[in-house]
Amino acid sequence: MTESSTLQALPDRLELSAPASEEMLDLVHVLLEHLWQQHEEVPVAERMRVEMAVIEILANVIEHAFEVDAGRPAADERGDGRRFTITLGVTDAEVLIDLADNGEPAAIDLSRVTMPDEDAESGRGLALALASLTDLSFHSADGRNHWSMRCDLS
């Protein structure tokens, strides 16, 4: 089974589908708090790492995934609405999170992400998410961008 299909089969997974607006960041923080309430076995260090990664990736989706690209109207102007779906779950061995959006296909090469210099005021998001997680992957297909996050329980 792939990680995504493991996650989609977890009976106590949490799933939220919502408009891709900044106000949703707080809601996802609360969603994570509920995930930890259901799974008190997840150590606090891993909770922090997952929260960081999820919020970074979601903030990127909200900020970048719907930019008008090469003259094509952004998703919300096409009328289908800027939305994302996040799925969160915990197995015996790992925390799994999937995040999908219906924004413009993003050309992201995670293998080229590096941490910027200390005086940079931006550009740390993806590098921080990568550093926090055991595994982060991205692919774009069928008009949706998919992020898969995994944090192994130590």
Add this chain to the structure above:
Amino acid sequence: MTESSTLQALPDRLELSAPASEEMLDLVHVLLEHLWQQHEEVPVAERMRVEMAVIEILANVIEHAFEVDAGRPAADERGDGRRFTITLGVTDAEVLIDLADNGEPAAIDLSRVTMPDEDAESGRGLALALASLTDLSFHSADGRNHWSMRCDLS
């Protein structure tokens, strides 16, 4: 369009799918707070009515919809997990909420619900939900129970 299809087409609807456990009541309270943040035009009286109805119906789902019925194992023992999905949205004229669960088909006749005597310690849930909303309907199909709630904006 039916109310459900209107709701499912709202670009800024909120959707949560989660295990049917008591801890989720708090999460749904927070979900409602976010809905009101997105829709400041909804008057406080209608916010209270919707919140009451949603929490009553969800509490019933958590409490009753998974009771072992006539010897059949409950949903979680069949291995597919006790889960619900709630969808919340606001149109120009109304607040719409759908709630579906995968519990035992419930035999509920809303036309026979009445408010119990003042010294009853239970049995007020459905009556309170009915009294709070403009419209409440229920049907069970394809192994799922569906509740549709509507509160007109005055």
Add this chain to the structure above:
Amino acid sequence: MTEFHVDTTASGIGVVRPEGRLNMVAARQLKSVLADLVAGGTHRIVVDLADTSFIDSSGLGALIGGVKSTRQQGGDLRIARPTEAVLTVLDLTNLTKILRPRDTVDGAFDD
């Protein structure tokens, strides 16, 4: 999390102040707080609802249960300072008679 603040006044009246939402989970806690008070000999109880932002039918059930068990002992349970949300629910469920809201905690047993 809903918290329950419990006090006893000089005249022996128990004052319970739930802080937060009185839904299914909190109602169970309120039930046992009230049962403990009655079992401990406190038969006059005021539930101060000033910080109760929400109540549902199970919260109402816990209050009605408290009314019945205190009255059985010759006492009573009264509610004080309900919020708008609580008042709306009392109205919709026709409970403003058995649970008549009082303006103050101190004066809840004056009549």
Add this chain to the structure above:
Amino acid sequence: MTEFHVDTTASGIGVVRPEGRLNMVAARQLKSVLADLVAGGTHRIVVDLADTSFIDSSGLGALIGGVKSTRQQGGDLRIARPTEAVLTVLDLTNLTKILRPRDTVDGAFDD
């Protein structure tokens, strides 16, 4: 909602205490709080992170921006009392040099 408490000490040091989470939305507010202080002539600033439960890259960006703008005026921005969550992020991003955590707000400018 993240709140920002802003004070100025007797020695003219600005103290900013964000309460809550420093994510995208709050980072924008922090940026303008810091810009207002610098524009108003306060070039030494301590950001007290004791009540900051979470920070992300945009929150870090706002702090780095503050370091740069205060230093341009001959001052500095220092952080004090970071929570475990904030320390973890500083470590992962290699920022513990430019944003070296101080133990106290009062002593943040002692060296």
